Amino acid sequence: MKRRKFLKTAGLGVAASTLAAPAIAQSNVLQWRMATSWPKSLDTLFGGAEYMCKRIGELSGGKFQVRCFAGGEIVPALAIADSVGNGTVEMGHTASYYYVGKDPCFAFDCALPFGLNQRAQQSWMIFGGGQKLVDEFYAGYNIKSIIAGNTGTQMGGWYRHEVKSLADLKGLKFRIGGVLSGQVCTRLGVVPQQIAGGDIYPALEKGTIDAAEWVGPYDDEKLGFYKVAQYYYAPGWWEVGPQLSAYINTAKWNSLSAEYKAIVEAAAADANMWMMAKYDAENPVALRRLLGGGAKLRAFSNDIMDAALKASNDLYGEIAEKNPMFKKMYASWHPFRSIDVEWFGVCENRINNFMSSHVKELSAMKKG
Amino acid sequence: MKRRKFLKTAGLGVAASTLAAPAIAQSNVLQWRMATSWPKSLDTLFGGAEYMCKRIGELSGGKFQVRCFAGGEIVPALAIADSVGNGTVEMGHTASYYYVGKDPCFAFDCALPFGLNQRAQQSWMIFGGGQKLVDEFYAGYNIKSIIAGNTGTQMGGWYRHEVKSLADLKGLKFRIGGVLSGQVCTRLGVVPQQIAGGDIYPALEKGTIDAAEWVGPYDDEKLGFYKVAQYYYAPGWWEVGPQLSAYINTAKWNSLSAEYKAIVEAAAADANMWMMAKYDAENPVALRRLLGGGAKLRAFSNDIMDAALKASNDLYGEIAEKNPMFKKMYASWHPFRSIDVEWFGVCENRINNFMSSHVKELSAMKKG
Numbered sequence: 001m002k003r004r005k006f007l008k009t010a011g012l013g014v015a016a017s018t019l020a021a022p023a024i025a026q027s028n029v030l031q032w033r034m035a036t037s038w039p040k041s042l043d044t045l046f047g048g049a050e051y052m053c054k055r056i057g058e059l060s061g062g063k064f065q066v067r068c069f070a071g072g073e074i075v076p077a078l079a080i081a082d083s084v085g086n087g088t089v090e091m092g093h094t095a096s097y098y099y100v101g102k103d104p105c106f107a108f109d110c111a112l113p114f115g116l117n118q119r120a121q122q123s124w125m126i127f128g129g130g131q132k133l134v135d136e137f138y139a140g141y142n143i144k145s146i147i148a149g150n151t152g153t154q155m156g157g158w159y160r161h162e163v164k165s166l167a168d169l170k171g172l173k174f175r176i177g178g179v180l181s182g183q184v185c186t187r188l189g190v191v192p193q194q195i196a197g198g199d200i201y202p203a204l205e206k207g208t209i210d211a212a213e214w215v216g217p218y219d220d221e222k223l224g225f226y227k228v229a230q231y232y233y234a235p236g237w238w239e240v241g242p243q244l245s246a247y248i249n250t251a252k253w254n255s256l257s258a259e260y261k262a263i264v265e266a267a268a269a270d271a272n273m274w275m276m277a278k279y280d281a282e283n284p285v286a287l288r289r290l291l292g293g294g295a296k297l298r299a300f301s302n303d304i305m306d307a308a309l310k311a312s313n314d315l316y317g318e319i320a321e322k323n324p325m326f327k328k329m330y331a332s333w334h335p336f337r338s339i340d341v342e343w344f345g346v347c348e349n350r351i352n353n354f355m356s357s358h359v360k361e362l363s364a365m366k367k368g
Numbered sequence: 369m370k371r372r373k374f375l376k377t378a379g380l381g382v383a384a385s386t387l388a389a390p391a392i393a394q395s396n397v398l399q400w401r402m403a404t405s406w407p408k409s410l411d412t413l414f415g416g417a418e419y420m421c422k423r424i425g426e427l428s429g430g431k432f433q434v435r436c437f438a439g440g441e442i443v444p445a446l447a448i449a450d451s452v453g454n455g456t457v458e459m460g461h462t463a464s465y466y467y468v469g470k471d472p473c474f475a476f477d478c479a480l481p482f483g484l485n486q487r488a489q490q491s492w493m494i495f496g497g498g499q500k501l502v503d504e505f506y507a508g509y510n511i512k513s514i515i516a517g518n519t520g521t522q523m524g525g526w527y528r529h530e531v532k533s534l535a536d537l538k539g540l541k542f543r544i545g546g547v548l549s550g551q552v553c554t555r556l557g558v559v560p561q562q563i564a565g566g567d568i569y570p571a572l573e574k575g576t577i578d579a580a581e582w583v584g585p586y587d588d589e590k591l592g593f594y595k596v597a598q599y600y601y602a603p604g605w606w607e608v609g610p611q612l613s614a615y616i617n618t619a620k621w622n623s624l625s626a627e628y629k630a631i632v633e634a635a636a637a638d639a640n641m642w643m644m645a646k647y648d649a650e651n652p653v654a655l656r657r658l659l660g661g662g663a664k665l666r667a668f669s670n671d672i673m674d675a676a677l678k679a680s681n682d683l684y685g686e687i688a689e690k691n692p693m694f695k696k697m698y699a700s701w702h703p704f705r706s707i708d709v710e711w712f713g714v715c716e717n718r719i720n721n722f723m724s725s726h727v728k729e730l731s732a733m734k735k736g
Contacts, residue, residue, distance in 0.1 A: 055630065055634060058626065058627065058630035059427055059627065059630050059631055059634055060627070061625070061626075061627040114723065117716070117719070117720060118487070119486070119520070119644060119645075119648050120648060122641055122644070122645045122648075123644070123645040123646075123648035123649045124649075125645070126641070126642065126645040126646070126649075127645055127646055127648075127649035127650075128649055147641075152487070152715075152716060153715045153716045153718075153719050154715075155715060216715070217711075234714050234715045234718055235715045235716075235718045235719040235722075236715070236719075237719060237722070240719050240723075257429070258426065258429075259426065259427065259428070259429040262423065262426035262427050263427055265638070266423060266427055266634040266635060266637070266638045267634060269634070269637055269638035269640075269641045269642075270633070270634045270637035270638065272637075272641060273490055273494070273515075273637045273640060273641060274494065274637075276487060276490070276491070277487075277490045277491040277493075277494040277495055278491075278494070278495055280487050280488060280490075280491035280495075280708060280711075281491045281492075281494075281495035281496055281704075282495075283711055284707040284708055284710060284711035285707065287710075287711055287714065288707070288710075297714065299718060305722055309722075309726060309729070334730075335731075336649075337723075337730060338727060338730045338731040339652040339653065339656070340648060340652055341720075341723045341724055341727050341730060342652060342655075342656075342724075342727050343585075343648075343651055343652035343655055344720055344723075344724060345720075345723075345724030345727060346602050346655065346665065347520075347521045347522075347523060347584070347602045347603045347604070348485070348520060348521045348603075348720070349717065349720045349721055349724055350521075350602055350603045350667060351485070351521050351603040351604075351605060351608050352485060352709075352712055352713075352716070352717045352720070353717055353721065354603075354605070354673055354677075355482065355485075355608075355709045355712075355713075356709055356710075356712060356713030356717055357713075358677060359706060359709050359710050359713060361677070362702075362705060362706045362709060363703075363706040
């Protein structure tokens with residue numbers, strides 16, 4: 001079967017860089033494919049998936065190789081859950097909330113509006129019972145899902161005009177990713193738009209839409225939105241700490257040795273650190289460039305934030321009434337969020353706020 | 369040489385749990401030792417080191433095994449740099465600021481007062497040029513140092529009496545870890561005390577010292593300080609995001625294959641996520657228990673925070689004048705801190721503060 005798999009994928013070629021040892025007997029090499037939701041231009045999201053694949057090769061001394069494909073190369077960018085579940089590909093790298101249309105439970109290993117920040121998300125998954133619940137849910141889709149990245153809190157998007165209060169959201173045509181965030185926005189009077197990445201710029205330019213959110217400064221800059229919608233809002237309350245997940249087909253996962261399972265998990269953990277570290281290095285510099293290019297930073301007003309939180313919680317309550325698995329996952333996730341928010345308020349936020357309020361002083365002291 | 373190493377360590381026994389495959393030929397097994405700075409009771413710090421060793425075993429299919437030792441078991445808890453550098457042990461797990469007495473540059477892969485938070489620390493190391501500078505510095509000590517954990521922002525310690533303003537710090541006998549933080553405290557009028565973990569409680573009880581800091585709620589709770597010094601201050605501005613490091617003797621590191629180097633790195637990255645996730649799950653619950661047991665939360669006053677920041681920056685300037693390597697590392701670290709603080713202030717802090725200010729509302733909504 002390994003031999004057949006090799007023959008099946010050999011025509012696609014194997015990047016020499018993933019071969020740690022050059023003279024490996026081909027029949028001993030396990031060859032898998034990872035389909036991702038990302039264009040290659042998103043070099044932190046796609047780059048994180050690629051990094052994970054490279055690590056699997058290195059950790060196995062070249063005996064386990066996973067080739068990484070951009071969205072659309074072998075399967076559609078937003079069909080990763082189906083493609084991994086039905087075994088078209090062995091692995092995927094995606095944001096699980098793309099599949100909330102199938103079931104809202106898909107949001108829990110990615111992001112829900114006003115959800116967990118990056119640290120709380122990984123903490124809930126590993127020590128808060130999250131991974132166990134995620135495993136239980138994904139078993140119905142023949143997928144094993146593990147933590148393999150995060151973007152950190154995303155920005156709230158680009159707006160052609162200022163949005164000063166809740167009233168300004170009425171009728172706003174807003175391109176927003178994610179079904180749950182779209183549903184919350186609808187409750188605020190927004191008219192959510194589903195538009196693929198490449199079509200956002202012309203729609204914003206023509207005024208077909210009023211606003212659009214994407215990721216954060218580094219990824220947004222590549223699409224050039226600041227040229228046609230200069231007001232850049234924060235924070236993206238619908239994506240507080242969105243986890244990216246590595247998917248593995250369950251039967252394929254079960255076929256791995258304990259060693260190879262550990263290799264996949266450790267490569268994903270390493271990619272998780274790598275991706276967050278890269279965003280935290282790239283976003284600040286990109287934001288400065290965007291501001292230099294004319295972008296104007298704005299914060300969502302309190303009435304918008306309060307209304308959005310209330311709408312989110314109402315929505316979760318309604319979903320939980322109809323969906324027992326959502327209810328079960330929410331019952332674990334919800335108290336974890338409360339207590340982690342409480343703890344961050346005591347210590348972590350306090351020093352971050354202090355540093356933030358002294359940022360000019362910090363910069364001025366650079367002489368050392 | 370592997371055979372000799374095996375004979376040398378065989379008498380110490382190898383935990384069966386680290387053997388992924390039971391019937392491995394012993395001569396093929398690379399056996400290393402990791403000396404740590406941690407007592408076994410600190411199950412997140414020692415636990416993180418142990419987790420890393422376990423992962424190395426799993427990732428290598430049992431062919432590379434590292435046995436983990438508590439502080440003092442085979443070398444003194446605070447002699448990890450010497451013991452790894454001179455090859456007494458192949459590896460260590462420690463907080464590098466313990467060695468600032470040798471050279472203040474040791475602080476950069478751990479923590480400096482008002483330093484980088486957990487995310488900024490790993491971002492600077494991986495993408496901000498930090499690892500390269502750390503490698504350059506540690507070459508002089510025959511050590512390779514890599515990221516292998518973090519505690520997150522620590523608490524500011526336990527005080528027998530309230531400390532309401534800078535004036536209250538004059539003459540305060542304060543047990544504090546770390547040489548740089550002690551030097552900053554001295555500039556604020558504090559009299560820093562060096563006391564080992566086990567001796568802190570009786571000193572606080574008798575009033576020999578006025579206050580003591582340790583780590584955060586989960587670790588502090590084990591030492592019971594709340595019973596004898598009830599005021600619990602935040603934040604620990606001297607430990608904003610302290611990195612724990614895995615040390616590897618340089619010659620031993622260079623002797624590893626590319627595969628085994630990748631295994632050590634990925635195991636450390638996995639331990640980094642594991643440790644932060646465990647603290648973020650344990651600290652909030654421990655804090656609630658401590659508050660239930662009579663601890664009283666307090667925040668350091670603005671005048672204390674401002675004076676401490678100024679004293680820290682003065683200190684760094686003075687060290688940089690005398691120490692060219694410190695100057696070089698600071699010149700990379702300092703602007704990274706400024707721009708990351710700026711970015712956190714735009715987005716991440718904003719959502720964390722909003723969530724924090726709505727914590728009661730979040731808890732009340734638990735019905736879903």
